[in-house]
Amino acid sequence: MTPSDEQAHGVSQNRALLPLMVVATLALGWILVPFYGAIMWGAIIALLFMPVHRRLLARYKWQRTPTALLTMALILVVLILPFALLMAALAQEVSHFYTLVQSGEVNPTRYFRDVFNALPDWVGALLDRFGLVNFSALQRRVSAALAQGSQFLATQALGIGQLTVEFITSLFISLYLAFFLLRDGESLARTLRNAVPLAPEHKRELISKFTTVIRATVKGNLLVAVIQGALGGLAFWVLGVGGALLWAVLMAFLSLLPAIGAGLVWLPVALYFFVTGGIWQGIALCAWGVLVIGLVDNLLRPILVGKDTRMPDYVVMITTLGGMVVFGINGFVIGPAIAAMFMAVWHIYATTRADTGA
Incomplete structure (x- = not known):
């Protein structure tokens, strides 16, 4: 094979490699889409705490794995634990509010009626002309909306406060990824920089x-x-x-x-x-x-x-x-x-x- 033939063969291989790389990248993105939020926050956590990791690494001269573990312990204490406690308290408060709406102790229509009664007469007449003061219909709509909204919030907050499987899975993925990005982030970044076809x-x-x-x-x-x-x-x-x-x-x-x-x-x-x-x-x-x-x-x-x-x-x-x-x-x-x-x-x-x- 002559040098020109080898060069042409190399060009054809590169042309075939590009579509394969695009297909492989899209396929990987497709299977990671369900966890994109967890992956994104894992990368963000690693990015935010990378300066802390570097200071610990420079001060104590440990290996990267123990330093990354210590950084993850700081993340758990400073970030994850307060968030979990807040969500647990919020879950209780939202559940209590939902109970009050269901029992009728919290009546949104009464609040709207108080506001309407305090409005000037001309404003009330204008609202009445457009049919905006039908309190029976308003009560049904607002009560239904608040019930649905509070039930949704209660479900979400309880899901976090009680550590559901989905939340645990997402949290595990985020922290697991953050650990490896802290430990190996610099080498991964160097590899990505070398792969990107741009000027330095x-x-x-x-x-x-x-x-x-x-x-x-x-x-x-x-x-x-x-x-x-x-x-x-x-x-x-x-x-x-x-x-x-x-x-x-x-x-x-x-x-x-x-x-x-x-x-x-x-x-x-x-x-x-x-x-x-x-x-x-x-x-x-x-x-x-x-x-x-x-x-x-x-x-x-x-x-x-x-x-x-x-x-x-x-x-x-x-x-x-x-x-x-x-x-x-x-x-x-x-x-x-x-x-x-x-x-x-x-x-x-x-x-x-x-x-x-x-």
């Missing part, structure tokens, strides 16, 4: 952008959510609103939505205080929500998320909302990460074209 400076830019966005999004959004939820729950507890823990967790969850977030919970409660005669409670809750809870969002989120990711606030907000619509709760990480990679890839493309004069 472009690979460094993409990897740096991706890791920065993931860390900033998770740490920033979760920290803001925890602070806002805790502040909102504290205000509800002081004002005597029932189920303060439940509302605190709900506010923390909604705080993942930039700009609107916790206001979807505390603002209706403040309005209810106003229309039912609790003027000072309504004023206090509005002041606390705007000046304290809102300040946390407006002050900390741009610093923790926007500054590190170097993305405009509106891009972070839109991609967070879009990501949560498409991917659910995991979308608050996936959305900004996709946006960051989009911007980085287009920046590399524009720079390359400018350098080549195309």
Whole structure:
């Protein structure tokens, strides 16, 4: 075989290898889809705690396996145990609330009726014209919606609080993967860098952008959510609103939505205080929500998320909302990460074209 024939044979082998690689990658992705959330959070946990792992490795000069095990023990104490305790307490509170709705002690229609009675006459007439004050129909709809919603929350919270098989499986996969990524992450990253057919400076830019966005999004959004939820729950507890823990967790969850977030919970409660005669409670809750809870969002989120990711606030907000619509709760990480990679890839493309004069 001549050198030209060998070269042609090598080219044909490379052409056949590419489709096989694509098919194998898609097949692997297909079988991992059911666990994509657990795999994603395992990678995120390893990424967040990698600096701790490196400090322990440099300080104690241990082998990678004992250091990774010590890091995993810290993760269990700092992250997993508090989360499990919170979910167990939440499960009890949600179950209690569901029982109150089922027994009729919590009657949403009564609250709507109190609000309607406090409205000006012209507002009541306008609502009546559009058929929006049929309290019998409203009671059926709201009661059914609250019953379904509270039952769903109770099921989910109880599932976590009582450690169901699905939750244990996902948690095991996340922690198992996090351990190996902590132990072997650097060698795996080196292998991936060598496999990506890009210039070294472009690979460094993409990897740096991706890791920065993931860390900033998770740490920033979760920290803001925890602070806002805790502040909102504290205000509800002081004002005597029932189920303060439940509302605190709900506010923390909604705080993942930039700009609107916790206001979807505390603002209706403040309005209810106003229309039912609790003027000072309504004023206090509005002041606390705007000046304290809102300040946390407006002050900390741009610093923790926007500054590190170097993305405009509106891009972070839109991609967070879009990501949560498409991917659910995991979308608050996936959305900004996709946006960051989009911007980085287009920046590399524009720079390359400018350098080549195309």
